[in-house]
Amino acid sequence: MLIRTNAIVLRSLKYSDSQVIVDMLTEQSGRVSFICRLAKTAKGKLKKQLFQPLTILEITYDSRPRVTLQRITDACIRQPFGSIPFHPYKLTISLFIAEFLLYSTRDEQQDLPLYQYVESSVRWLDATVRSFANFHLVFMMRLSRFIGFFPNLEDYRSGDFFDLRNGIFSTLPPLHPDYLSPQESAKIGLLMRMNYESMHLFVMTRAERNRCTELILDYYRLHVPGFPELKSLPVLRELFE
Structure with a gap:
């Protein structure tokens, strides 16, 4: 069955030449x-450039329930980026967000509000001209509502x-080690x-x-099975003063 849908790229891995x-x-x-x-020629539809992290596409694919890897028959960019690929800070944040979504949404079925x-959020980051240093913090915390x-x-x-x-918050520390002190709990609020x-x-x-980034990632690791250390985190840590 052919399905036409909007889609956001999270990761692209080379499988063969x-x-x-x-x-x-x-x-x-x-x-x-x-x-x-x-595509091997300029006229081909599926070019490598389409599959950069967080690219917003419109795709058509042949959905086969028992197949692990589906096949795309057509794809085009739905929302061209105006700044993310050309702004080093925005690009670094986008790579982090893409990797974060790769693991935090791993088992998600159709969820229109989540999508x-x-x-x-991606559109906002691309369009903004004001300070966005806290973007990833807001994005991660608010995503937890949908998950x-x-x-x-x-x-x-x-x-x-x-x-x-x-x-949840409590006046006394819980009887397990996974909790934050009152000082760090205030950061959640x-x-x-x-x-x-x-x-x-x-x-x-900085x-x-x-x-705050570490606290949020710790929170996700407790609630999302197999959530790993993110490879893009060390670069993100160096952004902004």
């Missing part, structure tokens, strides 16, 4: 992996501990008050931002 394996988050089918034969959130472990902030009081396993339009108002040092 003429083929690549591409992991995508699609609007119609959730996470799908494809094997694509690259729309990711696509609109199912968004922190419960309703009962937060200053001085509370944050239980990483259960995503701070992060949840940010959005893309207001995050430039929250000034952080060390503070990197610590």
Whole structure:
């Protein structure tokens, strides 16, 4: 069955001299992996440039339920980037976000709100001209709402501990080691008050931002089986002052 859908590239791996394996988050089918034969001539449809991380595509593929790697029959760029490939900081953040999504959405089925959130976020990053140093923090925290472990902030009081396993605040430390001190728990509340339009108002040092990144990734590792250390993280740590 032919399916036409919007899709966001997460990873592209060389399979042979003429083929690549591409992991995508699609609007119609959730996470799908494809094997694509690259064009050998300028007139070919499937060019290597289409499959750069976070590229927003419109694709057609032949869906076969018992096949692990689907085959794309047609693809075109749905939203050309105006700045991400040419801005070193935006490019670094985009590579981190793509790798982060590769593992955090690994088992996701069709989820239209999730897809729309990711696509609109990528579009925002590409278009923004104001400070975006906290973009990845806001993106990761708000993605947890769609995956199912968004922190419960309703009962937060200053001085509370944050239980990483259960995503809740408590006045006493839980009876397991996966929790944050009151000082670091306050950072969770701070992060949840940010959005893309207001995050430039929250000034952080590089060390503070990197610590928040580590806390969020630790939170994901507790809730997403097999979530690994991200290879793109060391480069991200060096961004901004």
